[in-house]
Amino acid sequence: MPPDGAGAAPVLELSGVRAAYGRIEVLHGVDLAVGAGQVFALLGPNGAGKSTTLKVISGQLPITGGQVCLTGRVVNGAVPERLAQAGVCTIPEGRGIFPSLTVRENLQMMTFSGRPRSMIEEQAYARFPRLRERRRQVAGTMSGGEQQMLAMARALTTDPALLLLDELSMGLAPLIVDELYEIVGQIAREGISILVIEQFAATVLAVADVAGIMLQGRVVQVGTPDEMQTALSGAYLGGGG
Amino acid sequence: MDTEIGGRTFDDDADAAATSAGEEASPRMAEFERQVAALRLRGQSGSFETRLLYLGIALLGLGLLMVGVAWFRASDTTVQHEQIDYLISGGIGGIGVTLIGAAIYLRISITRYLRLWLVRLLYEQRAQTDRTIDALERIEAVLRERPS
Ligand SMILES: Nc1ncnc2c1ncn2[C@@H]1O[C@H](COP(=O)(O)OP(=O)(O)OP(=O)(O)O)[C@@H](O)[C@H]1O
Ligand SMILES: [Mg+2]
Numbered sequence: 001m002p003p004d005g006a007g008a009a010p011v012l013e014l015s016g017v018r019a020a021y022g023r024i025e026v027l028h029g030v031d032l033a034v035g036a037g038q039v040f041a042l043l044g045p046n047g048a049g050k051s052t053t054l055k056v057i058s059g060q061l062p063i064t065g066g067q068v069c070l071t072g073r074v075v076n077g078a079v080p081e082r083l084a085q086a087g088v089c090t091i092p093e094g095r096g097i098f099p100s101l102t103v104r105e106n107l108q109m110m111t112f113s114g115r116p117r118s119m120i121e122e123q124a125y126a127r128f129p130r131l132r133e134r135r136r137q138v139a140g141t142m143s144g145g146e147q148q149m150l151a152m153a154r155a156l157t158t159d160p161a162l163l164l165l166d167e168l169s170m171g172l173a174p175l176i177v178d179e180l181y182e183i184v185g186q187i188a189r190e191g192i193s194i195l196v197i198e199q200f201a202a203t204v205l206a207v208a209d210v211a212g213i214m215l216q217g218r219v220v221q222v223g224t225p226d227e228m229q230t231a232l233s234g235a236y237l238g239g240g241g
Numbered sequence: 242m243d244t245e246i247g248g249r250t251f252d253d254d255a256d257a258a259a260t261s262a263g264e265e266a267s268p269r270m271a272e273f274e275r276q277v278a279a280l281r282l283r284g285q286s287g288s289f290e291t292r293l294l295y296l297g298i299a300l301l302g303l304g305l306l307m308v309g310v311a312w313f314r315a316s317d318t319t320v321q322h323e324q325i326d327y328l329i330s331g332g333i334g335g336i337g338v339t340l341i342g343a344a345i346y347l348r349i350s351i352t353r354y355l356r357l358w359l360v361r362l363l364y365e366q367r368a369q370t371d372r373t374i375d376a377l378e379r380i381e382a383v384l385r386e387r388p389s
Contacts, residue, residue: 011270036270071274077282086276087269099370140370161273191267 009072010035011162011193012057016066019056026052028217029066034162034210039188040195041204041225043232044214050197051093053214054164057195058090059083070162087161093170095147096154099140103131103150106139110157124153127183145176152183163187163194169203181207201232294349300342307335 010033019027026049034040044050055061057068059080067074075083090096097106107124111117125132128149134142139150148168155163165184169177185207188194198204205211205225212222213231221231311331315324 011273036267070277071270073277073280075277075280075282078280082280086280087273099367140367140374159269161269191269 008036009069011038011071012195013069013072014053014057014066015069017053017056017063017068018065019052019061019063021052021061025064026217027056027063030056030214030217030219032212032219032222034193034195036193037188037191038193038209039184039204039207040193041208041211041228042195042197042214042219043199043201043204043211043228044197045199048214049217050199050214051166054090054092054166054195054197057164058088084158087159088164089155089158089160089162090164091151091155091166091168093166095151097139097147097151099147100138102136102138103142104135106150106154107131107157110154115157120157123157127156128153143176144172145180148172148176148180149183152180156187160192163192165194165196167197167199169198169200174203177203201229205229290349290352293345297342297344297346297349300338301346302342304335304337304339304342307331307338309335311335 012032012034014030014032017027017030018025030049030053032040032042042050042053052061056063059075059078059082063076068076070086070088084090098109101109104121107121108117110120121135125135130146131149131153134146139147142150168180168184172180181203184194184196188207188209196204196208205228208225210222211225211228212219213228214220221228223231308331311327314331315327318324318327
């Protein structure tokens with residue numbers, strides 16, 4: 001059940017958000033809300049504007065209209081560094097890791113946050129035991145799933161309040177994706193709000209509290225995972241929305 | 242703060258219960274709210290860096306203007322001590338201001354360029370690693386197929 005405190009402002013809320021690359025508008029008024037400890041799955045085909053939505057939330061792309069709110073406060077125009085410091089953490093499409101460093105070195109880079117090295121490592125290995133076995137391996141030579149785990153482990157050392165995940169399942173075997181999403185569910189139960197982006201419904205809907213469908217720069221439908229599951233086939237065929 | 246994170250890592254179920262039971266926000270959520278409230282928002286004028294860049298350009302122009310004005314003033318008079326005054330205040334002062342402006346301008350543009358360059362390098366390196374891994378995987382696959 002989504003532990004969305006009644007009356008409390010959502011952790012993240014977009015209303016009528018517009019954004020453009022140069023003069024080409026890509027987001028034409030995006031609305032969505034993620035409550036505390038909720039997993040929101042945003043689904044949509046190639047080029048719908050999903051990654052752009054994340055860029056807007058993390059402050060990397062200025063918006064041209066509408067509002068981005070965090071815990072009820074309008075944060076339009078906040079700089080990415082400050083948002084990250086506050087606890088808005090993005091795991092970008094692909095992997096946000098250093099492929100030529102070892103697992104351990106990748107984790108050690110996170111000591112810039114002021115936390116001791118041993119603690120960061122222990123925290124990461126406790127959640128992802130597989131990383132402990134691989135700690136001396138060069139990150140770029142690990143399997144895609146393991147790299148994604150490393151990316152998540154790194155992100156979690158920043159103590160995020162809002163986690164933004166872009167296409168976690170990209171290029172991974174279904175079994176690994178299941179495993180990763182199980183961890184995502186676990187993270188959400190610890191009170192971290194999560195916005196997940198995926199092209200296909202796949203496994204996300206199993207852990208999501210709410211799901212939305214994005215088409216051509218707009219969130220055209222929001223509902224329970226079950227509702228979206230049925231709506232999805234129609235949307236991709238051009239019938240829904 | 243730190244110990245709390247450690248606690249969350251190892252003690253999922255207790256925390257899950259707390260979250261779903263509680264209307265009372267988790268400590269992290271409360272802190273997030275505080276941090277968000279303290280966020281400074283960017284004005285219309287762009288980043289601090291862009292403003293510095295403009296300041297550099299402005300100082301550069303101002304310095305050159307000072308030199309120019311001093312030159313005209315100095316050539317207008319034949320009184321030598323006035324010429325020396327103009328030389329010092331306009332000429333040397335102007336050159337100083339120009340140098341400071343140029344330094345700021347260079348500092349910012351080089352930073353920007355290097356930043357772009359670094360990102361580009363990282364990107365290239367990543368692509369290269371991907372290619373290497375691809376090649377290795379293909380070689381491995383071939384070797385596996387071959388009965389030994
Ligand atoms: N840096 C950019 N400059 C110009 N246009 C861009 C840029 N990035 C994305 N776009 C365009 O914006 C639109 C939305 O892109 P976006 O990356 O948000 O899609 P997406 O939903 O994440 O798709 P995918 O599932 O392929 O990742 C696309 O038409 C894309 O071509
Ligand atoms: Mg994308």
